[in-house]
Amino acid sequence: MxxxxxxxxxxxxxxxxxxxxxxxxVFVMGEDIGRYQGTFRVTQxxxxxxxxxxxxxxxxxxxxxxxxAIGAAMTGLRPIVEMMTMSFSILALDQxxxxxxxxxxxTGGQAKVPLVVRGPGGAANQLSAQHSHSMEGWYAHTPGLxxxxxxxxxxxxxxxxxxxxxDNPVIFTENPGLYSVKGSIExxxxxxxxxxxxxxxxxxxDISLIAYSRMVHVCEKAAEELETLGISAEVxxxxxxxxLDTETIFASVAKTHRAVVVYEDWxxxxxxxxxxxxxxxxxxxxxxxPIGRVGGLNVPMPYSRVxxxxxxxxxNDVIAAVQKLA
Amino acid sequence: xxxxxxxxxNQESPANLELFYRQMVQIRAFETRCNTAYRTGKAGxxxxxxxxxxxTAVGWLNSLRLGWDYVITAYRDHAQxxxxxxxxxxxxxxxxxxxxxYSQGKGGSMHLYDIKRGFFGGWGIVGGHTPxxxxxxxxxxxxxxxxxxxxxLGDGAANAGVxxxxxxxxxxxxLPCIFIIExxxxxxxxxxxxxxxxxxxxxxxxPFGIKHERLDGMDVLQVRQxxxxxxxxxxxxxxxxxxxxxxxxxxxxxxxxNDRQLYRTKEEEDEAQKRDPIARMxxxxxxxxxxxxxxxxxxxxxxxxxxxxxxxxxDASPHPDPSEVYDNVYTDMMPEAGH
Numbered sequence: 080m081x082x083x084x085x086x087x088x089x090x091x092x093x094x095x096x097x098x099x100x101x102x103x104x105v106f107v108m109g110e111d112i113g114r115y116q117g118t119f120r121v122t123q124x125x126x127x128x129x130x131x132x133x134x135x136x137x138x139x140x141x142x143x144x145x146x147x148a149i150g151a152a153m154t155g156l157r158p159i160v161e162m163m164t165m166s167f168s169i170l171a172l173d174q175x176x177x178x179x180x181x182x183x184x185x186t187g188g189q190a191k192v193p194l195v196v197r198g199p200g201g202a203a204n205q206l207s208a209q210h211s212h213s214m215e216g217w218y219a220h221t222p223g224l225x226x227x228x229x230x231x232x233x234x235x236x237x238x239x240x241x242x243x244x245x246d247n248p249v250i251f252t253e254n255p256g257l258y259s260v261k262g263s264i265e266x267x268x269x270x271x272x273x274x275x276x277x278x279x280x281x282x283x284x285d286i287s288l289i290a291y292s293r294m295v296h297v298c299e300k301a302a303e304e305l306e307t308l309g310i311s312a313e314v315x316x317x318x319x320x321x322x323l324d325t326e327t328i329f330a331s332v333a334k335t336h337r338a339v340v341v342y343e344d345w346x347x348x349x350x351x352x353x354x355x356x357x358x359x360x361x362x363x364x365x366x367x368x369p370i371g372r373v374g375g376l377n378v379p380m381p382y383s384r385v386x387x388x389x390x391x392x393x394x395n396d397v398i399a400a401v402q403k404l405a
Numbered sequence: 406x407x408x409x410x411x412x413x414x415n416q417e418s419p420a421n422l423e424l425f426y427r428q429m430v431q432i433r434a435f436e437t438r439c440n441t442a443y444r445t446g447k448a449g450x451x452x453x454x455x456x457x458x459x460x461t462a463v464g465w466l467n468s469l470r471l472g473w474d475y476v477i478t479a480y481r482d483h484a485q486x487x488x489x490x491x492x493x494x495x496x497x498x499x500x501x502x503x504x505x506x507y508s509q510g511k512g513g514s515m516h517l518y519d520i521k522r523g524f525f526g527g528w529g530i531v532g533g534h535t536p537x538x539x540x541x542x543x544x545x546x547x548x549x550x551x552x553x554x555x556x557x558l559g560d561g562a563a564n565a566g567v568x569x570x571x572x573x574x575x576x577x578x579x580l581p582c583i584f585i586i587e588x589x590x591x592x593x594x595x596x597x598x599x600x601x602x603x604x605x606x607x608x609x610x611x612p613f614g615i616k617h618e619r620l621d622g623m624d625v626l627q628v629r630q631x632x633x634x635x636x637x638x639x640x641x642x643x644x645x646x647x648x649x650x651x652x653x654x655x656x657x658x659x660x661x662x663n664d665r666q667l668y669r670t671k672e673e674e675d676e677a678q679k680r681d682p683i684a685r686m687x688x689x690x691x692x693x694x695x696x697x698x699x700x701x702x703x704x705x706x707x708x709x710x711x712x713x714x715x716x717x718x719x720d721a722s723p724h725p726d727p728s729e730v731y732d733n734v735y736t737d738m739m740p741e742a743g744h
Binding site for chain 2 (some may be wrong): 096106111132137142143145149152153154178184185186187191222223275323
């Protein structure tokens with residue numbers, strides 16, 4: 080099977096194509112995904128390839144088209160809904176949280192909702208307050224949903240396949256800063272990454288940096304720099320928030336005895352706080368220092384690039400948090 | 406308020422006439438027991454009965470291909486599965502939160518489902534299920550099937566933003582979905598003219614180029630004729646339709662609504678009672694010598710006994726075991742356990 084160098088964006092597209100070719104029930108709907116080729120070009124070329132029946136340009140109405148996708152999923156179709164950004168999925172929270180997530184439960188198992196809601200979450204470049212949300216914590220709070228946030232092109236490719244095959248609603252959050260990240264993808268071989276398995280992105284012995292999505296790359300850079308300071312950091316790519324692989328996280332903490340959780344979402348009340356709480360509950364005896372947290376500043380995302388960069392965690396923030404625990 | 410439509414000449418077989426009468430009586434007897442269950446603490450939460458609106462469900466659902474077509478509605482959802490052939494004991498057991506209910510006690514009165522028979526619930530957020538119903542129609546159309554989806558909603562839901570969004574897409578994509586606005590004149594306790602700028606709700610279809618009609622919902626024979634005509638049209642043309650059905654909720658909004666005089670007068674209720682679909686059908690059967698008074702009484706008695714029996718059997722069902730609380734959150738995994 081060919082292994083191809085491609086970007087995160089192309090890897091997502093390659094997976095969608097393979098799945099659409101394999102299963103007529105898979106279709107994509109969203110705003111400007113067809114004729115316009117997708118705001119972030121994930122769906123580029125798909126409209127020409129599959130036509131309007133399976134690549135569906137919607138009106139700009141997230142609650143309505145998400146609800147239609149949920150209904151279609153209940154009839155056995157496997158919709159992939161693209162949110163132009165996860166910030167817009169806020170409009171569809173009623174459909175996602177108060178409908179999709181509860182259907183299997185409320186029906187006593189009679190109905191299934193094999194739905195994927197995917198799109199970029201988090202800050203891009205000066206998109207300011209209304210377009211920069213990290214929504215994964217809102218969704219990972221909700222029983223009935225699965226929530227993943229791959230950091231690499233390989234995981235984007237392999238986890239999207241798992242998401243499409245899943246019989247439960249899956250929130251698949253990308254990040255605008257990841258679309259051009261490159262990876263080696265083994266095409267046409269059914270490569271899939273199971274949910275609920277964290278990845279050790281870099282091994283280390285002194286401290287565990289626990290992150291997902293783009294912050295994994297920030298942690299990797301911080302780890303390189305920490306190496307020069309004589310600190311060996313292990314980087315855990317959580318990649319699946321719900322289900323959460325606490326086993327891998329706890330094993331890392333048991334090894335390093337120190338942990339910093341790093342996430343782009345607002346620092347307070349986020350999923351990163353949940354990870355920290357779990358470590359506190361289960362690994363207290365293993366810890367040689369308090370659990371550190373590096374999160375986004377608790378402010379609406381400002382427009383100014385200077386202020387925006389102030390809000391988003393970077394390598395220096397991670398290094399500072401590590402040094403505080405040393 | 407809608408004026409009662411004129412009675413059309415009967416086009417139904419004697420068997421159908423008896424069936425419709427029986428089903429309306431059956432619904433009322435069942436719903437009366439639901440109120441009893443609520444009052445005696447055997448049903449909890451929110452519970453909404455269909456008393457006064459029976460002709461709408463009976464007329465429409467008897468015009469479907471049961472087992473093939475799809476039906477979805479809001480939280481006033483006991484009558485539809487009864488007519489669609491669901492097990493009444495399982496419905497009542499669900500309303501009582503028992504293990505033998507359709508959702509093993511996870512859904513309750515507002516969340517009844519019998520997916521095998523095409524009944525997709527049973528939803529609690531006003532207007533929230535309307536895109537789901539369009540999605541059912543999307544699914545059948547995508548697969549090239551000729552199913553029709555009946556998407557019931559109330560007059561209150563006709564103001565919801567997501568309903569307008571749904572109508573737009575239903576028209577844009579030619580979805581075979583009939584939006585049936587059951588206008589019982591009250592959004593909970595708020596009268597139609599206090600909640601809708603234009604009280605002719607059928608006109609919701611107009612801006613989207615969807616065929617639409619305001620129809621009577623109290624004369625089951627009229628409902629049945631209209632329903633068959635519209636369902637047949639939608640099945641053949643594979644396009645949406647908006648129907649506003651004028652009916653009336655004799656009961657309160659929910660079982661907990663115990664002061665209807667807050668939003669309507671006793672005189673108004675007495676006036677509405679003159680349109681009672683069951684009494685109206687009895688008049689028709691009597692006036693045309695189609696059924697004797699004795700037979701009608703026997704049918705009413707039969708369903709009284711039946712409803713008591715359903716309630717007793719449902720009440721015999723055990724409560725779910727606490728260990729079942731995690732079942733069916735996901736199809737393939739358990740959520741994080743513990744408090």
